[in-house]
Amino acid sequence: MLKTDLGRFRVMGLLEGASLIILLFLAMPLKYMGGIHEAVTIVGSIHGGLFITYVLITLYTTYRIRWSFKWLFGAIAVAFIPFGNLVLDRQLQKAFN
Numbered sequence: 740m741l742k743t744d745l746g747r748f749r750v751m752g753l754l755e756g757a758s759l760i761i762l763l764f765l766a767m768p769l770k771y772m773g774g775i776h777e778a779v780t781i782v783g784s785i786h787g788g789l790f791i792t793y794v795l796i797t798l799y800t801t802y803r804i805r806w807s808f809k810w811l812f813g814a815i816a817v818a819f820i821p822f823g824n825l826v827l828d829r830q831l832q833k834a835f836n
Contacts, residue, residue: 745835748800749828752814755793756824758786763821793818 740746766782769775794815801811813830817823 744800744803745831748796748814749831751789751793751796752818752824752828755786755789755818756822758782758789759818759824760821762786790818 740750762779762782766778769778797811797814800806801814814827817827
């Protein structure tokens with residue numbers, strides 16, 4: 740999966756999506772229900788770094804495989820939706836395999 744530009748993009752998308760899910764469904768409840776404020780600080784920082792990397796890899800992939808802007812904007816939009824990257828990954832499998 741890591742041998743192609745699209746494969747690397749898919750892996751990065753899954754990592755970024757997982758970090759969003761961990762942030763929303765683990766770290767935030769720990770902060771607001773458990774009083775552990777450091778959970779959001781740590782997981783949020785990791786997620787922020789992964790998000791920036793994801794955007795850069797999205798731009799790179801768009802350039803390398805000549806994606807249409809539909810794919811570019813869709814890939815950026817799903818990064819803000821929990822489980823959105825899983826849906827995008829399925830769409831990519833259907834469209835490019």
